[in-house]
Amino acid sequence: MARKRKADHETAIAGALELFWQKGYAGASTREIEEKTGLTRFTLQTAYGGKEKFFLETLDTYLDNAEARHFPDPARFTLDDLAEWFEGIASEEKIPRVQDAGCLAFNSISQFERTDPDVNARIERYLATLEDRFAAILLRAEEEGEVSLPLGAAASAQVLMGLLLGLHSVIKARTDDGMARSYAASAAGLLRSWRRAA
Template sequence: MVRPREFDREEALDCAMRVFWSKGYSGTSTEELLAAMGIGRQSLYNAFGDKRKLYLEALDRYQEQSVSEHIARLTRGSSALSGIKALLLGTIADNAIDRANGCMGVNSASEFGATDADVNAIRAGGAKRLKEQLVARIAEAQLNGEIEPQMNVEEAALYVGATMQSLQLNARAGMAPAALRRLAKFAVERLAVRS
């Protein structure tokens, strides 16, 4: 009896995530996944279940990583407003391939809309985590006099979130990095207290 080849599950999952991130769920074939992951069909089924389960696990992994990176940028700024600016600018990937891929979470919303409860739940979990940190940072900016105190914190957080999605969609559509950075800076300027 032939023993199945051993492989690193986490590494294989990262490879699958990159394929799904680039091509979406429907645009990715099982054969492409197997080639990228360097495993056989039976290993995929044994380790991950099926293509859908693999996609959900890859999306969850992507959300966890990207939201953690967003929160790190948001919270390490020298001021609350500079943290928000770092969050938006950090949404613009330095790597051309990652920039062209956009955001796997936003891409999943474009592909599935609100029709898939499992996909929605993964996106909602990440969005909730980021929004909590964003609301806190906006409130801090108001206390520090960086953002108008009468501005509704929840609406400002929605504005920043929508700007992030716009940056990611425009990056995927090929907008130049310099234009993306101008858009991010413009959005931050709309939040800042007017002198």
């Protein structure tokens, strides 16, 4: 019985991820949540505490998965790896369709307008973890003499965070993929420009 409940929960979260990713929190109606997840309105309220708490659980799943599977790895990433990671975000294989909403984490920043403390805490942790990984990769590259960073690793990581936020904004606002790819290529070009001349 416990195994079935876990399967039902995982199915519900998977359906919610797709729905919230496509429509965002505000754009997803309770009826659509029911249809996409198989949950009843009663179960949504009693098991999850309502739409917002269910969204938070879905967002937690999304963020944990992103950190585990998609964040750059400081232990093995080189400068080129990080540049390619930026390019990969706008690649044909990974870029969301124009009609889709884009990254759930970055969409949540704008949709909740920084007024929800529960969403804020999750997004701030997500961004801080990503920035720390950028800084660790750059610091190691600097210590190994691979790069020259006039601003230092920490400030350069903040620059990369700004570029990443901009890239996701371009992805969300675009009418075609070319603009996003050009932006990603520029971010990658900046990274490669930090390489110390041989």
